[in-house]
Amino acid sequence: MFELPEIANLSAQINKTLTGKTVLKGSLGNSPHKFVWYNRKPAEFEKLTRGKKIGKSAPRGRWLFIPVQPGYILMLGECGGKALYHPAGSALPKKYHLLISFEDGSSFTVTTAMWGAMELYEKGGERNRQYIRGMRTTPVEKEFTQEYFSRLVKEVAGGEKRSAKGLLTQDQLIPGLGNSIAQDILFRARLHPRHPVETLDARQIRTLYLAIRSTVDQAVRLGGRNDEYDLFDHPGGYIRIMDKNAAGRPCPECGRKIEKIQYLGGACYFCPGCQK
Ligand SMILES: [Zn+2]
Structure with a gap:
């Protein structure tokens, strides 16, 4: 997708x-x-x-x-x-x-x-159109600032229970992110996919914000993910850190084995050492 x-x-x-x-x-x-x-x-x-x-x-x-x-x-x-x-x-x-x-x-x-x-x-x-009407700010817009993101996290934390993966992938809270890119964002933010949003502190929110920006910017700059194709039928240049090939391999940061779980409608790959 x-x-x-x-x-x-x-x-x-x-x-x-x-x-x-x-x-x-x-x-x-x-x-x-x-x-x-x-x-x-x-x-x-x-x-x-x-x-x-x-x-x-x-x-x-x-x-x-x-x-x-x-x-x-x-x-x-x-x-x-x-x-x-x-x-x-x-x-x-x-x-x-x-x-x-x-x-x-x-x-x-x-x-x-x-x-x-x-x-x-x-x-x-x-x-x-449904999904367009009322769409929230997306991470490539200039309005997607640290302040905006902190407000969003506070709003989400005050609602029904959500995990970090849920914040990134559910209900278009951050439109445009999906199960694929969310995995690299969580790895860069050092957050476990199940980490509850309401327990994120200011430092973690900032790290997560920077991880969203840097991952999305990099993937856009490289022409999308390498398992998708562009207008000229060429694969993109962004190679995911956390994908199905990562399971069982050592984490590039700490060397522990990358694990796979089924969670929120899809496979999740994460490092049990780095992501808390
Ligand atoms: Zn690790």
Whole structure:
């Protein structure tokens, strides 16, 4: 699944590659998929996108906003799989859930691996969509400051019981983070995934804040994780410290064996020596 670094990277690549192109034909795919969420019928999508120009896209959490101008916004959200650019004359993937062909012969496809939204809104309407309306600040925005984060932790600590992993991955408290990048953040912050949020002291909150910023910044700079693909079908350059290959290996900091637990909807890898 794409998390914020992959979405931010795709957005930057789209802006260099697709922005300014004119749509020849927009199509909602050639392979029915139960878990792709569309809000338009194929004929309607084709009609609304024809002749329109791609504007400058923007990432927001796990959502990508692509202006289809004038008047519309294409939203790709909560997606995994591949979002690819195809230069004129190159072959398209066999299966795709979205295809936009451009007047210059190039095209853009999205093929999801698990689920995902591919929706076209009249400009402004996208802001009312569930998960977008009321979305909190994401870690790549300048408003994501230490003060903001401390307030968020206090708010979360005053509510239902949450763990450090829950703070990072549940209910879009920090939009864009997912199970993958959260593991490296917790390792850098020296926090056990189950560490209760209400017991975090000021120093731990600061360390966690810095771990979020540095991990996300690094992953964005390196073009996303190396187990996901970019617009040109190249894997990202960010290699996770804590992933399935880490289990059983010595911790790079203290040498103790990395452990694996199932917790909050997925496998967690952590160092029992470093993460408390
Ligand atoms: Zn360790």
